[in-house]
Amino acid sequence: MQRKSIALRGSAERRSYPMLRRYASHKYYFLMLLPVLAYFIIFHYVPIYGVLMAFQDYRIFKGISGSEFVGLKHFRELFDGIYFLPVLKNTLIINAYKILFGFPAPIILALLINEIMRPKFKKFVQTVSYLPHFLSWIVLSGIIIEVLSPSRGIVNMILMEFGFQPIYFLADTSWFRSVLVSTEVWKGVGFSAIIYLAAIAGISPDLYEAAEVDGISRLKKVWYITLPSIAPVIVIMIILNSGSIINDDFDQIFNLLNTNVQSVGDVISTYTYTEGIAKMNYSYAAAVGLFKNVIALIMVLTANTIARRFSDQAIF
Structure with a gap:
């Protein structure tokens, strides 16, 4: 028995050596990964410690360790107050519209681009479509304000x-x-379409050739070949986007929002900014942010569970 356990341990160690050698042979790729890991650790994991502020009456000079613990006081203020629920309603409505119109848009665009036969024109359309993604909302907001101006907008x-x-x-x-x-x-829409274009590029050309032999039209090729082939990618993107029902785009709304439309445009992120930065109500703002993140996590887990139950595609 002892010999057998020693042999098993020795075989496991031998299997681990090739893996370590593979890691060592790609050490420069892991070095390139270090800045990404550092970013997530510094800006995403270390700040998790600040969640404690949501359960305290936080005072700057006392710090998190010295501030008074008040339990769920700020969460009760969320739902007892008159300001948070309208903000939550605005967030859900705006993000629901963004998902309803924004999720199918890149799929449709990818299908249309894939049908373009001329390579140069195809590249031109791709470039023009995803160019706005690389512009900040500060720049785009200025353009949108000028374009939609009632006096001088086109x-x-x-x-x-x-x-x-x-x-x-x-x-x-x-x-x-x-x-x-x-x-x-x-x-x-253009940048998101890249994911679906990559999925479409992985479809076997033999399927389209067989469809041509059978005389199937281009529209039916899309419906019966392209869409079913990229369905796993669509499901994964649905799961990833499910959390966005509560996660709004602060940069966009903050740069376009004004007092005239605050009743329909004020969302959780702008409300958190106002409470936490402008009013310095740090604990209440932390409670709002924690509530938002918990709901987003629940939405992602729920979407993943539904996808796993009704299909073979899921993240985990």
């Missing part, structure tokens, strides 16, 4: 040419959410 100039009255898109509560959703889709 959109209102076109409307007035057709006899319509100018529309205050960014100051009208009935238009502001539409502006947020449409600009978000416009900014991200």
Whole structure:
């Protein structure tokens, strides 16, 4: 028995040596990974310690270790107050619209780009479509404000040419959410389409050749070959995007929000900024942020469980 355990241990050690040698042969790739690991450790894991602020009456000079522990006091204030629930409602509505219109948009764009036969024109369309992704919301917000300006914006100039009255898109509560959703889709659709284009590129050409022999139209190829082939990628993206129902885009909304549309545009991230930075109510803001992250985690886990139950595709 002892010989057998020694032999098993020796075989396990021998198996580990090739793995260590493979790691050693790729040591420079691991060195390239260090900045990424450092980023996540410093900016994502170390700040987790600050979650304790949500359960304290935090005071700057006392610090987290010296501030008074108050339990769930700030969480009760969330739901007993008159400000948080409207903000939560705005967040859910805006993000639901973004998912409803923004999730299928890159899939449709990828399918359309894939149908372009001329390579140069195809590359041009790809470049133009994902270029806005690399521009910050500070730059894009300035462009959007000018384009939608009621006095000098090109959109209102076109409307007035057709006899319509100018529309205050960014100051009208009935238009502001539409502006947020449409600009978000416009900014991200091209870059998100890259994922689906990569999945489409992995489909075997033999499937399309067999379909051509059978005389299947291009639309039916998309419906019966392309979409089923990229379905696993679509499911994974649904799971990853499920948490975004509660996670809003602070940069976009903060740069476009104004007092005229605050009733329909103020979301959790801007509310947290106002409470935590402007009003210096750190513990309450930490409670808001923790609540948001817990709900996002629950949404991702729920979507993953549903995907695993009804299909073979899931993250874990």
